[in-house]
Amino acid sequence: MKNLNHPTTQEDLSGAWCNDNEVTSSIMEAVSFVTPVMEKFFIRTVDEGLSPQTPPAQKERCLSFIREEADHTRVHRRFNASLSHYLGRTPPGLALIDRLLESARKHLSLSSRLLLAATLEHFTAVLSKVYISQAHRMDIRSDFARELFARHAREEIEHRSVVFDLWVSQASGGRTKRALTVLAVLLAGVIYVSVAVPWILHRKTGSLRRTLLALAGFAAGNRSDIAAYSPLTELFSFARRDYHPDHLVDDGLAGATR
Numbered sequence: 001m002k003n004l005n006h007p008t009t010q011e012d013l014s015g016a017w018c019n020d021n022e023v024t025s026s027i028m029e030a031v032s033f034v035t036p037v038m039e040k041f042f043i044r045t046v047d048e049g050l051s052p053q054t055p056p057a058q059k060e061r062c063l064s065f066i067r068e069e070a071d072h073t074r075v076h077r078r079f080n081a082s083l084s085h086y087l088g089r090t091p092p093g094l095a096l097i098d099r100l101l102e103s104a105r106k107h108l109s110l111s112s113r114l115l116l117a118a119t120l121e122h123f124t125a126v127l128s129k130v131y132i133s134q135a136h137r138m139d140i141r142s143d144f145a146r147e148l149f150a151r152h153a154r155e156e157i158e159h160r161s162v163v164f165d166l167w168v169s170q171a172s173g174g175r176t177k178r179a180l181t182v183l184a185v186l187l188a189g190v191i192y193v194s195v196a197v198p199w200i201l202h203r204k205t206g207s208l209r210r211t212l213l214a215l216a217g218f219a220a221g222n223r224s225d226i227a228a229y230s231p232l233t234e235l236f237s238f239a240r241r242d243y244h245p246d247h248l249v250d251d252g253l254a255g256a257t258r
């Protein structure tokens with residue numbers, strides 16, 4: 001993301017900048033706010049997972065992963081600062097995710113933290129895959145945001161196996177533990193989205209009535225898409241015995257938005 005230009009200071013992101021839809025725009029903003037919080041956890045966990053016994057090639061992949069996630073964080077923070085101009089503060093729910101990950105850092109063993117990071121990276125890869133497959137239908141008014149989300153999705157797909165490979169090189173978790181971790185991440189994600197998205201949307205619409213109408217309209221208008229692209233089966237594929245992130249996408253997909 002090194003060459004991404006700054007968002008212009010005149011850019012007004014308070015409206016429907018994505019797909020001309022206030023709900024879609026709010027979802028994208030909620031995702032952007034939570035990104036640096038999760039990436040802080042990935043970077044620390046992978047860094048702690050490295051040891052003198054880590055093979056040089058794997059160590060290099062991990063260091064490249066750390067650099068890439070740090071770069072994503074830097075660029076998303078810049079975008080989030082633009083969003084904060086009109087929002088005034090970060091969305092509710094974000095502090096909860098931060099606290100949960102801090103608590104995981106303090107109380108979980110390194111192998112459990114690596115499992116959690118690998119699970120979160122699996123979620124990111126699945127959602128990036130959905131995003132890339134839908135990118136041709138996206139109409140993003142902000143040049144900066146369009147490039148940011150497309151490049152981030154592509155790079156997440158490309159480095160999707162790094163944390164998983166580090167985790168399996170040091171530990172193993174049975175299918176039940178993996179499925180429970182997927183469930184826990186899903187639960188935390190649903191809570192965050194359910195709190196943050198309506199709050200952002202309310203800032204855009206300015207009234208509770210318009211917020212509820214926009215949410216109802218979004219659900220009704222996207223019913224068939226939500227059913228068709230529901231990634232639940234893929235999210236839980238993480239618990240399969242033969243799961244590996246390499247099998248999540250075919251090699252051609254990562255280049256789809258180039």
Ligand SMILES: [Fe+2]
Binds near residue numbers: 068072
């Ligand atoms: Fe990232």
Ligand SMILES: [Fe+2]
Binds near residue numbers: 069121156
């Ligand atoms: Fe990542």
